[in-house]
Every structure is written in C-alpha cells, then in structure tokens.
Amino acid sequence: xxxxxxxxxxxxxxxxxxxxxxxxxxxxxxxxxxxxxxxxxxxxxxxxxxxxxxxxxxxxxxxxxxxxxxxxxxxxxxxxxxxxxxxxxxxxxxxxxxxxxxxxxxxxxxxxxxxx
Numbered sequence: 001x002x003x004x005x006x007x008x009x010x011x012x013x014x015x016x017x018x019x020x021x022x023x024x025x026x027x028x029x030x031x032x033x034x035x036x037x038x039x040x041x042x043x044x045x046x047x048x049x050x051x052x053x054x055x056x057x058x059x060x061x062x063x064x065x066x067x068x069x070x071x072x073x074x075x076x077x078x079x080x081x082x083x084x085x086x087x088x089x090x091x092x093x094x095x096x097x098x099x100x101x102x103x104x105x106x107x108x109x110x111x112x113x114x115x116x
Contacts, residue, residue: 002060002087005032005049005073007042015039034064034071049075054115055088057108062089091115 007030010018015031022029022043030042030050042050052060052075061078064071075089088106093116102115 002075002077002081003049003052004047005040005042005062005075007032007040007046007050008044009034009070010039010041012037012039015041018043032062032073034073038071040073049073052087052089053106054091054104055106055108056090056104056111057106058089059085060087060089 012033018041019029019031027043030046032040032042034040040046059077059079059081060075063074063076065074075087078089081087093102095114096116100116104111104113104115
C-alpha cells in the first residue's frame with residue numbers, strides 16, 4: 001500500500017452537482033467513483049492521493065477495498081517504485097464519444113492517446 005484516496009463519500013447525483021459547481025467556480029474537481037452510486041470527492045478535503053496522475057503504463061493500481069462500514073480506495077504499488085519516481089495509475093475511465101475525449105499526455109510507449 002502506498003496511500004489511501006480519501007475525501008467525502010457522496011451519492012453519485014450529489015457528486016455530479018458538486019462537479020458542476022466546481023466547474024462554474026473554475027476549480028478543478030478530484031473525484032473517484034467507488035461503485036455506481038458512491039463517489040469520493042477529494043476536492044476540498046482529501047489526501048495527497050488526489051494529485052496522482054494517470055498513466056497508460058502505471059507503477060500503481062487503485063483498488064476498492066470493502067470494510068464492515070463501507071469502502072475505501074487504496075493505491076498500491078504495482079512494481080518497485082524508485083526514489084523520486086512519480087506515482088501514477090490507470091484511471092480506467094469509461095470510453096466516451098469523440099467530442100468528450102480527454103487527451104493523455106503520459107508519454108508511455110503504449111499510450112492510448114486518450115484517458116477515456
């Protein structure tokens with residue numbers, strides 16, 4: 001385990017409203033969907049895990065771990081991570097139509113060119 005992705009746990013519909021509010025205020029949103037109806041919003045109160053970038057060739061993996069009182073997202077090392085190496089994981093976003101695609105700039109040899 002490297003770090004836990006922490007923040008406020010919200011229902012999906014609340015998270016969508018908050019994301020629109022953040023966008024209207026020109027504020028970046030840091031959200032991670034746990035399952036269909038739950039999202040962790042780390043925008044205002046989250047751990048440094050919210051700053052971990054996407055990569056098509058990641059050195060970490062994000063895992064949803066179930067506990068008695070709910071779910072947590074744990075970022076774990078997928079391989080040995082060298083000192084000073086940037087942490088990254090595959091966001092695994094759902095593919096979308098061309099007009100909504102987010103470009104990937106990870107620079108990996110196997111880069112898919114899009115995050116979603």
